[in-house]
Amino acid sequence: MMGNAYVIVVDGLGVGAQEDAKEYGDEHMNTLGHISQKTGVQLPNLQKMGIGNILPLASIPENENPLSAFGKLREVSAGKDSTTGHWEIAGIQLEKPFPTYPDGFPEDVIKAFCEGIGVEKALCNKPYSGTEVIRDFGEEHLKTGYPIVYTSADSVFQIACHEDVVSIDKLYEWCEYTRNQIMVGKHEVGRVIARPFTGKPGSFERISDKRHDYSSLPPQNNLVQKLYDAGVKTYSIGKVADLFAGEGFTQYRPTKSNAEGISQLLSLMSADLDNSFVFVNLIDTDQLFGHRLDPEGYAGSLREFDRAIPAIVSKIREGDLLIITGDHGNDPCSNSTDHSREFVPLLVFPKGVAISEDLKTGDTFSNIACSVAEFFGVEHDFPGRSFLN
Structure with a gap:
C-alpha cells in the first residue's frame, strides 16, 4: 500500500x-x-x-x-x-490581494446585483460582524424581503437571508449568480458567501452548517x-x-x-x-x-x-x-x-x-x-x- x-x-x-x-x-x-x-x-x-x-x-x-x-x-x-x-x-x-471594500460595495455593483436577482434594493452594504448584521437588519429583511449584503476586512461579498423569506436553494442561486456575473474582473473577491439564518427578532441565529462559500x-x-x-x-x-x-x-x-x-x-x-x-x-x-x-x-x-x-x-x-x-x-x-x-x-x-x-x-x-x-x-x-x- x-x-x-x-x-x-x-x-x-x-x-x-x-x-x-x-x-x-x-x-x-x-x-x-x-x-x-x-x-x-x-x-x-x-x-x-x-x-x-x-x-x-x-x-x-x-x-x-x-x-x-x-x-x-x-x-x-x-x-x-x-x-x-x-x-x-x-x-x-x-x-x-483580492479586493476589499472598507466603505461597502460601489453603487454600480449593488445596482447590478439587485437587478440581476430581481430585488429593489439591498440592506446594509457595509463591513459588519455576521451576528450583528442579522441582529441589526434582520427585522427589516423580514418585513421587506430585501437581502442583507455585507463584507468584512476580508475579500468577501456576503448575502444573509432568513430561510423563511428566501429559501436556502434560492440564496445559493443568488450567490452563484453574484460569483459568476457580478464579482468578476476588478471586483473578483476571494469569496461570495451564502449566510442563511433563522429565528425571530431578538433571537436570530445563523444556520452555520448551511453556509456555502463560492470561491474564486x-x-x-x-x-x-x-x-x-x-x-x-x-x-x-x-x-x-x-x-x-x-x-x-x-x-x-x-x-x-x-x-x-x-x-x-x-x-x-x-x-x-x-x-x-x-x-x-x-x-x-x-x-x-x-x-x-x-x-x-x-x-x-x-x-x-x-x-x-x-x-x-x-x-x-x-x-x-x-x-x-x-x-x-x-x-x-x-x-x-x-x-x-x-x-x-x-x-x-x-x-x-x-x-x-x-x-x-x-x-x-x-x-x-x-x-x-x-x-x-x-x-x-x-x-x-x-x-x-
Whole structure:
C-alpha cells in the first residue's frame, strides 16, 4: 500500500505577528500566545507533539522530546484570509490581494446585483460582524424581503437571508449568480458567501452548517489539482473544497462543526485509504470564537482538537504523513474581529521524515505544497522548499 498525507488546518490559529504585520495593523497579534496567557489552556497532546516548542506559551511548556518536528510558516501572499492562506498552502502565492471594500460595495455593483436577482434594493452594504448584521437588519429583511449584503476586512461579498423569506436553494442561486456575473474582473473577491439564518427578532441565529462559500477559481497549478491529475485520491473535509471552487477533489465532505470534521477524518483514516491526500479545515476556532472575541470558547475548541490527537496519531500508518498548521491568525484577545497577519504553526508527524526536529521559520506556507508533492513523487514548480528528508 502507498502512503497517505493528511494536512489539518486549524482555522485562525496564528502564532505571533509576522514582520510585515504592522502594514495590516496587526503588529501586536499573537493568537495562540494570548489565548494561553489569558485562559491558561492546557493542551497535553499537542504539547507532546511539540506545539510549545514553536513559541513561548504561558500554559504549555516545551517538550524535550517532541513527537513531531516543529516550526512555523510565514505567509508571503498579499492578504490574510482563508482563501489566500489555503491557496498558499497549496502552492499558490498571490502578489496582488483580492479586493476589499472598507466603505461597502460601489453603487454600480449593488445596482447590478439587485437587478440581476430581481430585488429593489439591498440592506446594509457595509463591513459588519455576521451576528450583528442579522441582529441589526434582520427585522427589516423580514418585513421587506430585501437581502442583507455585507463584507468584512476580508475579500468577501456576503448575502444573509432568513430561510423563511428566501429559501436556502434560492440564496445559493443568488450567490452563484453574484460569483459568476457580478464579482468578476476588478471586483473578483476571494469569496461570495451564502449566510442563511433563522429565528425571530431578538433571537436570530445563523444556520452555520448551511453556509456555502463560492470561491474564486484557483490557478490550475496548485497542489490539489496536481495530485488529482497524477492519480492521487484527494479528499476535502470541511470548507476546503469551497475555497478551491470544488476543483481537483475526488470527494468532499462538508461539516457542521469541528467535532464532525474530526469524526469524518477518523472515519476516512479507518477506511484503508492508500495513495490519498486528505485536506482538513477545522473552522470553529475562527468562525465561532476568533471573530466573536471569545478566548475561552477558542481555548475550549483547541481542547476538543487536542483530545482527538491520540486517536488521529494512532491511525497514522508507517509511511503516512501528518501535518498540522493554520491559515492565518484570529486573535480573540484583541479588539479586532478580523483575521490577523501572523505566522502559523507547523507540526510534522512522524518527526523522522523531516529534515530536522526544529524546522524553525519557513519562508512560505507553500513549503507544505512542496513537501506533500515530494511525498507523492509528483513533479511541481511550487515556490518554497520541502521540509521532508
